[in-house]
Structures are given as C-alpha cells and as structure tokens.
Amino acid sequence: MNFFLAVLVGVFIGCGVYLLLSQSVIRMLLGLTVLGNGINLLIFTAGRLTREVAPIVPPGLDVPVGPIANPLPQALILTAIVISFAMFSFLLVLAFRAYQTLDADNTNTMRLAEPPGAPQPPLSY
C-alpha cells in the first residue's frame, strides 16, 4: 500500500511541476493544486498508514488501547488544505483580474513589472 501511495505522490508532484512550468497562468494554478495534493498525500503516507481504530482514548484511561491511526498527519493535512485552498482562491481571483486588466494569461506577455527591452543603465557619473 505504502509503495503505491509513494508512487502516486511522485506522479502528483511530477504533474504539478510539469504544469507549473507552463506559461499559462491557469495551468500553473492547476499545477499548484496538483502539487499541493501530492504534498498532502506525502504527509499522509509519511505519517505511517495503519488500518487500525480511530485515536480515541476510552473513558477512565490515560492511553488508547492497542495501535491507533496517527492523528497528527491528519491535523497537519487539514491545516495545509485550508491554507492552500485560501491561497488558491486568492490566486484564482487575481489571475482573473489580471486577465481582465492586463489582457494576458500568458506569463510571457505579462511584462508590466519588468518591461521587456530594459532601458540602458543610467549613463552619467
């Protein structure tokens, strides 16, 4: 199981990087999402998968009985999902607004901040 999940993590991250290398902003956004999902899956796999019971401590005891599923990766992933969803939404809106304003969704044509054909350095002094 772990082996297949590890392969899947590799596929996700590979696809994410591939999409991020494209020039279209929307594809890059999709790439970020795929990459993020691959990383979440990696955290999940690295936290040791078990098919045991939920991590609930029975009443009256201090420690759970027997092996339990590791709750920490789930907490980490939940946080990471919330954060990356917020970032994704912001970037999606930003990309749309940039498309409206700049009339470009190709990073090669978005050159307002760094104009192509940079001016010569100041020559005096």
Next chain:
Amino acid sequence: MAEPFSLMIGMTPASEWLVVLPLVLALMGSAFLLVLRRAPGAPAIAAMLVVIGIIVCEIALIARILREGPVSMTMGGWQPPFGISFTADLLGAGFALAAAIVALIVLVYAEAERDPGEGARDGFHALVLLLLGGVTGSFLTGDLFNLYVWFEVMLIASFGLLVLGGKPLQLDAAVKYGFLNIMAASFFLLALGLLHGLLGTLNMADIIGLAPGANPAAMTAVAALLMLAFAIKGAAFPVNAWLPASYHAPSAAVSALLGGLLTKVGVFALLRTMIVLLPGSYGLLQPLLATAAIASLILGPLGAIAETNLRRAIGFMLIGGIGAVLAGIAMPTPEGIAGAGLYIFHAIFTLTGLYLVAGMIERRTGQTDTRQMGGLYAASTPMSILFFLLVLAVAGVPPLLGFWPKLLLLQAATAGIEGGVDPARLLLMLALLGNAVLTLIAGTRIWAHVFWRGGWEGAGSEHQNAPLVTVPRRSSLLTFGATGALVVLVVAAGLWPNPLLDAARIGVADMIDPQRYIAAVELAGEAP
C-alpha cells in the same frame, strides 16, 4: 509511568502568556480594525495604539529573556512536543521588536501617503497588523509546522497589501510574487512532511534532540528542501527573481514594510534550521550556502547599478544584504552567526528606511525612473541627507548600524587565518568587501542622479531643475518625522552598539548551545 499521557495539569500561569501576547494583540487588533473600517480616521489611530501595545509587550518579553533565558509556552493543554509551543529566545524576540517598531513607523508614514477622505475602507491597517502578526509569529514560534502557518499568514497579508489600489502594475507583480512564494511554501510543506515521517515530531526543541539519530542521507534531503524554501523566501541569489519583479509595485509604505520584514523572516528561519535544528547535514550544504552568499553579495548591488527604476534598484541592494546574512550562516562561528543576526536586525531598519525615502523622492518628483529625476538637492536638502545616511548604512560605513554586523562577519572570515587560509572564507571575505564597495557605488550614484545633478538625464543646462511636485505640509511633516525617527535609530544604534553586540552574543550562545532553549520548552518526560 507516573504521568503517562502528556496532558497538562492545571492552567497556564498568567505570566506565561507574555510570549504570545504580541501575537494575540496583532491578530485581535486586525479583526477589530475590520469592524472599525467604516469609521473615518479611526483605523489608523487604533492600529498605532495596538502596535505600541505590541512593542511594550515585546520589551517586557525581552527583559524577561535577559533575566531568565528563553521562555516558552505550549498551547492546547498538551505538553510539548505534542502541544504547539511558542518559544522566544533573544534573537527571535529582538527581531520581533524591530519588526513592530518598523511597523509603527510605516503606519505613521502611510498616513501621509493615504488620502484621508477615500481609501479608509480598503483594510490597509488590518492587513498591516495581520502581516505584523505573521512576522511576529514566525520569529517566536517553537514548532516548524506552526512556522509554516505563520508564513502563510504573512503571505496572504502581503498579497492583500501588494494589490491594494489594483493598478495593472500591481496585479502583474502580485501574480509573480504569489506563484513563486506559494512554490516556496509548498517546498517547505514537502520538507515538513518528510521530517515528520523521519522524526515523528515538528517541535524545534525536540528536533534538536532527535535529528542526530535519524538517517543522515534523508535528513540532508530535508535540510536541502528547507534551504531551498527559505532561500526563495529570503530572495537569495538564484531564486530571487520574484523580489525585483514585485517590490516596486505597491505604494512606498507597503514596499517598505515588505522589504523590511518578509525576506528577513526567510533568512532567520534559514539560520535557525541550518545552525540549530539540522546541523548534521550542514557540512554538505555549506558550499552551496557559501556560493549563494557570494553570488547574492556581488550580483545584488551590480543589479542596483544597472537599474534605472529607483525602488527596483533598492530591491537589488536588499538582495545583496541577504547575501551578507547567508555569508554569516556559511561561517558558523559565534562571530559569523552574531554577524548574521545583527545584519538581519540592521536590515529590518535600514531597508525600510530606504524604501520610505524612495517613496518621498517619488512623490516629490512624480517619477519612478531615476533618469527623469534630478535637482532635488536644492529643493530638499534634508531628504538628501536621509537618503545618503541610509545608503552609507546599507554599505556598512563605520559610524552607522550596518558597520557592526559586517565587522563581525569579517572577523568570522579572518578568524584562524594563521592556521592556513581557507579558500571559501577568503572568497566570502572578498565578496563582503566587494559588496560594500559596489553598494556604495550604486547608492551614491543614485544619490548623485536624484539629488546632485541639475536636471533629468540629457538635460542641457547644469542649473535646470526638473519640475517638482509640491507636497502638502501635513504629509511632508509626517513623512520626514517617521523616516527621520528611523534614521536616528540607525545612527544611534551605530554609535552605541554595545547593548546590541551583547544581546547578539547572548542570542548566539543560545543558538550554538541550545540547552537553555530545550530546557525552556520542558519536553514531556524530561522535565519534572
């Protein structure tokens, strides 16, 4: 075991809350300002009061750290390493204090830039407090995943600040800034996942103890990923492209805040992970760090020399400064780390100041391109003095704050030189000196172009003044007051550096020998 499951017994003592109080203030203040956003004029005053409160808390925190050593507090009723810890050591708390002071100055400065009638509702003040919260959290946290969360808080706040106003230039800058910084965050998260799989913990104090026992090859991969992530955050040379593309786009106050705070958090996290948390893989990564340091040191100011946009040029100087911090991390002697720490402290103030003066220049000339500026000396001599002092401080000319960290770094590079010359250190030393010279050239050239020459580039007469915009008296008082206060701080700290040097020494001692840091966290099963 007597206390098998690491639940905390009893309440956290009230005095412990001091560690998180600055954060609570910043986040609560930010939420409160959202409520206030319809009241004209109120958000600015409230935000300044909140930041003053944060500064008071942080001074109290630093006093306590000086008395008792690092302080820690753990959330959620679980003992560390299960609960999330906030651990403040002297370096972290000192940087948090510097960040809060800078935020206060920028808030005052922004009052001059912002039109009191309109734009009261865009959430600028709430975002500034949120950004300050993220920065403070990153400096004070004792847990790597928590550090990730604070990075993201910082990131989303900086997105908001970057696009305030919605000019096309800002949208373009925000796309680049956004994508590259989220990439960095993804790498960071990737490293955290692997680290958690390897060690089973993300608490910094716990990592220090467990890291030497883990598989060294895997730990090196984790350290390399963390290094990449923090290098992107800090805009070190090969991965710095987002910084010159974005920092000149927003208003001057915002770029001062971003330029002063964000990259410093990245390099501070790098300092902590490389030196304290994962020293096991340091040997392999050190050449890489040294190379990045040398490249940033030299190429940063070279970019500034070639640049015609004023604030972009300052962005390149900032990258050179990041190289100085990396040089300190690449020479992990006490002097080297103290130099890196002190350089971060100095850069928080000085780079903010430079961006603020750049904002004043741009307002006065109505231009962003240095080729179209000129003749400002006759119009405003005080402005030229402020700019010149800050340029000297960035280059590291003696009586100013920038000199002391560079001196420490040079000491680190020349230490033990009798026992044979280490080529890496020699190169680092040359790069540090070259950086000082090149930064001085870049800065004084900008100064000469903006202030000294009579008119814009190619203007015929020597006595021709470019048409200048008149700035209302209120805003010119505010900008000069805020920036002047910052420059006075830089000069005063440079003239009386002993308290800072002592503080750096104590902070570095805790980094090199983290026993007090670990003891403060009281990991479950070790402390009574």
